[in-house]
Structures are given as C-alpha cells and as structure tokens.
Amino acid sequence: MLRSALRVAVKAQLNHSANATCIASQQLHQQFWSLRSRDYSSKGSKKKGGGGSGKSSAKSPSSDTKRGKVAHQSDAKDNITTNPDNETRILEENILAELAEDEKDKSLDVGYNGRPLFTYTPSLSQLTRKDTCSYMKFDIKELNASLPEGLPSGMLKEFEASRRTALLVRQSFLDLRNNLSRIVDPPLQDDKGQKIQKRIVLDGPVNGGKSITLSLLVHWARDQGWLVFYVPEGRKWTHGGYFYKNPQTGLWDTPVQAADALQDFMKYNESKLEKIPCQISDPIPLGEGAGIGWMKGVDSITMPEGSTLYDLIQTGITNSHAAVGVIVRLRKELSLVKDIPVLIAIDQYNSWFTFSEFQEPVTVRSCRDIHARELTMVNAFRSMMHDDIMIGAFSHSTAVGKLRQDLPDVPIDARMNYPRYNVEEAAAVSHYYLRQRLVRREAFSEEGWKKVFYLSHGNGAEMRWLVPFMR
Template sequence: MKSSGRVIWSVSQTVGCRRIGIVGSRHLSTEPNIQKNVEVGTLQEIQMSVAKQLNMKNHLPSPMSKQMETLGELVTLIRDPMVEIASCMRVIDKKLPTLRLVLWGPFGTGKTVTLNQAVHHAYNNNWAIVHLRSAMELTRRVKEIEMSSFVSGRINDPSNAVSILQNFKQQNQHIWKLLGDLLTEKDYEWSKSERTMQGKPITEIIEMGITAPYLASDCVGALFRELRRHAKDDKLKVLVAVDDANSLWGKTLVKRADRTYASPSDLTLVVHFRRLFANDWTNGCVLMVADKKEVSDARNELRVSRYTPLELFGEEGFEYVEPFVPIETTNYSESETDKIYKYYVNKNWLASKAARSEEGRKQLMHLSAFNPYYYERLCAFN
C-alpha cells in the first residue's frame, strides 16, 4: 500500500490524472463522463443564487466572502490545481475505488478556494456533495457533547451534526428529488420511539437528524452509509470535500468525564468522516485539504515550513489516506496576477490612483511575493 502511494506522489506531480491511471491505467476509463469542464487561466463567475445554495459565504475565506458581498458577484480564477481535480473527477467510475486527492501547499496559495471551486464543479455536474468547512470544527470547536447510546465510550456532537445535515440539505437541492428516490437498505432504530423503516427515502434520515438533534450524530453516519451504498450501485456520484482534513488525526479539545482529552477516534463525527475517506466504496471522489493550522499558526513565516501531506497528516493519518493523488497549490504566476489585477481595476476594487498605475501594478505584484492571499489583501487596501 505504501509503495503505491509513493508512486502516485512522484508521477502525479508531473503528469496528473490526465495521463496516469491512478490505480492501474489499464483498468481506468479515460472517457469523460462529466460534460461541463473548466479551462485554466479563465475567470469563472459563480451565480449568486448558486453561491447562496452552496453556502459559499461561510465556506470561502472571510476576505473573499467580504469581497463577494461588496462586489455583488463571485469570480474566481481557474488555476492548474482545479483543472487537475476536474480531470480526476472525469475518470471516476463505479468499477474503481474512490479516488482520494490531497490539496497541499503554503499558506495563502488557494487551497480553500480550489476546494470550493471543486464543490461548484460537482454541483454543475449533478453530483451529491458532502462538504465540511473545516475538520477542526469537529475536534476543536465542539459546543456540546453527549455519550453515544450505540457505541460505548463514543462521544456525540449534536450541534455540529445538525449543522452537517443542514448544510448537506442546502447544498444538494439541485438533486433533492434524486435523493428522495433513493431508499434505505435497512431499518434504522434511533430510539425507542423514533425509527426510519427500510425502503424509505434517505432524505427522511436528514430530516430526522435536523428535527431531533440528540439523534443527529447517528443520522450523519446512516446518511453517509447510504450514500456510499447508492454510489456503489451507480445511482449517483459523490464528492466529499473536507477542509483542514488532517485535523481528523490531530488534537482535540473535547474532554471525557475524567477531564482527560478525548482522541479523535473517540468522536462519532470524526469516525463517520474517516469512513468516507476509506477506499472501500466506488463512484466517488474524496478531496482533502492538508493545512498547517492544525500544528502551527498558518501565518507564521519565521518557523520552518511544515505543509507536506506526510508532515501534516502524521504517520497514522497518512497511512489511512494513501494511496492518494497530491495536488500542490502554488503562488501566482505573473500572468495570473495580471488577470486578477485587471478584474480588480474593472470593478473599482483598486481605489487609489497610484494602485491603478503601471508602477502600482508592479509594486502590488512584488510586495505580495505573488502570494494570492497577500495579493488580495494589498489590493483591498489600495
């Protein structure tokens, strides 16, 4: 298993999913089954109604969310990582294990933006979307806990579980009718009085969890189980998009009754998402972001950089998610900064006269060191 992961690492950096078979090229179909593609170097506008449905205001980095509100539109630059992700999604097949992709790179190079572009791409092509804003919400930002009645010692997280179900319902309105036609495989007995019978629409699981928070953690697990099963049966394709995914193997701030910190494997929602990462199901794509905020301040440029998947996932997490295709995000090229600069000028995002001059264009480019985050921040204040 380890050797295949290393082969993928070395090959995919040079040729990507467009050329290699990932899990054996002779078994991999290269016929595109996704009709709507993306083109590198283009500025893509996401309709505000779609951005609202996909809840991008909460999933995008806060500076871009504020920019979206100010300009009244959401425009992003399609870069090489997104094109490679789209290429990988084109070769998803019901006969092949779930394809796992890891976005990695230095702070501010567009990992979260690329993740949201992939979610929009899945929306355009009628995929089911399981999108988690940050895995750290399951390990560090837990408001309330309760002990699981199904697994001894397991800790449920009702608040986050309800949020996951609500977000799933909102983001998947484009295929809600299809989800309503997919039926449960077995009876689910949530409590002595609540149950979902075999042959009921899986949307009933979602509604059950939203209306009964104390059942929500178990409903998330049942929903994920049904999605994997129906994907295997070629009823739908599923994109699992998780930001800060390495935090599923990081530290937690959840305490047990004896005041010791629980491990991630003790948390019900963490276990459910880890099962989605497993490659024991087909017709899906798992897109993970490896971010160093789990181990250090992402903006700390004085310490030695730690942002490769092996360093961030740790030995346990790395062995769990491999083999995977690593996709690196990098700083802008000069042509990319020019495209963004022209867009900002046309939208009057650059307010000062100096910033709109040729000298100002060059200064913004070099002061930001071509880093997308710092470039946007400099443009916002000029």
C-alpha cells in the same frame, strides 16, 4: 520644624496659584462669551436697522429660532464631513458610481499583454485552458443557491474587496475538475501520465485558494447532477455544543453538530434524497439527546421498510437522540449509492487530525484533551481508506499546526500541494484589481505589480492588500 513650615508654605502657594488660574480662566471664558454675544447682537442690529450704531437691540424669538436652525444645520454638516463612517460610505458610493460608468467602456476589460480580462463561458463545466488567467463572473444568488451550506470566507473577502462577484479561472482548478470528470466518464483512450485519483487532500500555503477551489468543485459537481456531502467548516465538528461518551462505542457523540450537518445536507439535495432508497435495515442506536439525556426504555430505532435517505435524515433532524446514529448510518449508505455519483467534500480537513476543544475529566483537578478521532462523527467521515470519491482541503488559518506527511487513514499519494499564484496568474490578478480601482491607473506599472507578486510570494490575500500601495 523648618521642613514642615516650608511644606505648609509651598502648599499654600500652590493652592493660591491654582485658585488664581481657575478664576482667570473663568474670567476669560466670560469675556469670550460676552464678546461673542455682542458680535451677534451688533450683526442683528445692522441687519434690522441698516445702521452701524452698535447698540444692542432686543432679540426676537424668531431670529433665535432661525439662528438655532442654521447652527444645527452647520453642526450636522460638520458631523457628516468629520464622521469616518460617513466619509467611508461616501467614498464607497463614489467608487461604485465610477465602476458603473466603467462598465460602459469595454476597452478597460483588457488584461496582461492584451488578453481578455473576463471569460464569457456560461458554466464551470465548459471552461477550457483558453479561459485560464481570466475572471469568471458569478451571480451571488446562484452561488448561495448552489452552496447553501455557506461560502468560504476567502471568497467573500475577494468579492468585498474587488466589489464584483468574479473569481480567477486557474489551471489547477481545471485539472481537479477534469480528474473528477474522468472518474465518472472515463476517456475512450487512456491518457498516459493522467492518473485518476478518487481521494485527494489539498495542502499548501495559507491563502493559496484551497477552500475556494473546493467550493467551486462542489458547485461544478452539483451542476452535473452529483450528490455532494459538503462540510465547509470541518472545525465546527470538533468545537462547541454538547458532547457525551457513548458507552456502547466508547466514542464521543456530538448531537448538535450531527443535526446541523444533516440539515445542511438536506438543503440542496432534498429532491435527490427522496428518490434514493435505504439499503441497510439494521437498527440505528440511540444516544443522549442535546441537553435532554437518554431516552427511557428505548436504545435503538428501526427505519420502516421502503424508507428513503430523505426519511432517514428527517429522523435524525427531528429526534436529537438519533442524530449521531443517523449521520453514521448515512455515511455507510452513501457508499452504497450507485445510481448517481457521490462526492464527499470536507474543508478544514486538518482539524480532524488534532485535538478537539472537548476534555474528559480524569481526576478532580485534571482533564484529558479528547482527540478528534475519538468523536463519533469525525471517526465515521475522516477515513479515506475506501473506494468513494472524497476531497479534503487543509485550512492553515485555523491554527491547527503542521501535520506529518503520512496521515493516518489517508493514502500516501492522496496529499497534493496546491500552488499559489504563478507570474501569469499574478499579472491577471493585478490587472483585474486595476480594473476594479483598487489601485490608481497612473500609479500602476508592470514593475509595480511584479514587486507586489515577489513580495507576497503569490499569496492572494497579501497581493490584494499590497496592490493599493503601488506608487
């Protein structure tokens, strides 16, 4: 009884104190607003009568409207200054204005040890060793026109962070470009130690510039008149969309990816494809269409005599049942093209050596992961055991995992370790970021950028992130 009585008393006391607190806060609230209204009314009377009588005068609607407008304007100013998005936008506009002023001062375009920060060589084909460790400016419209399949994410991040469409000229890129050039136009004298490779796999640490280098090689090859089959995101071939098991081949067809790849190939190469005749006359097998099943009564189609590669690709784009069969046929046709050089460039190539997103039901309660090699499209394009020119680039940002050194269907000597920045390249990069105001000039020093280089181990993305913290 005593405990229950104590509980009742304590609860009553707590309720009483809570009610008292609430009433007190309400009284304070009312007093605050009454004082504020008196202050406004006294100010209004002073302005109107010029005296200090302190008597409240009647407020006119016009004065209320004016005060409302002033309050609204002050609130708007407060929102502009306190909104983080607006502050970021204003800061970005100020930096862009400063960079526009910097363009007039050519003395700022100086890199490490007084070297020029930018090269004015007009094209990738004319770059030489003298242009290394300098930046080449690009027109974003020309880049999008030359690479309509899409720009690498690393390239877009670099453009956004530096606020300029320029890329570092690296000796590793020039070596790959010269290798491709020697395949088509062999030198008159054999260069000792200069091995020509037709099949290359670019491997190396994450954010080492492999995807950007591959896209620049595609850009260069297309400027030279090559026919290039470019896949900027090989992982998409193993993820998403419909997938069906073809009973004729035992492989899995992905008609959505096939149609997308054919459309991408057509974007830049349409004029060339219209001039290249089809050389294989065998019927093209049909498969299941994307979400529409099998075609009734027809299991294959035959291209008319005199068809070109353009006609072949159009058939795959317009007919979902033929999309996978057409892209497999296209791979065979590309090996037979001899009039112009052909390059097959695959980014995220390591995604084709592991399991896909797709699963095959085994029992009522279990499924089996489908390997990428079991996909019809990957099976047609993955192998490098041929005489065609093909470059694949690993992308470790796709979380594929570490693969063994000897990959199936890939020559042993094809795998090449693509390096990160060396000291000279890191110096050029740091001075470029100083030029683009990623770091304050008074905080920049040789000791500072070398610390950034050694902390990041030459990782381009990490250097770009660390440079603004230089003190």
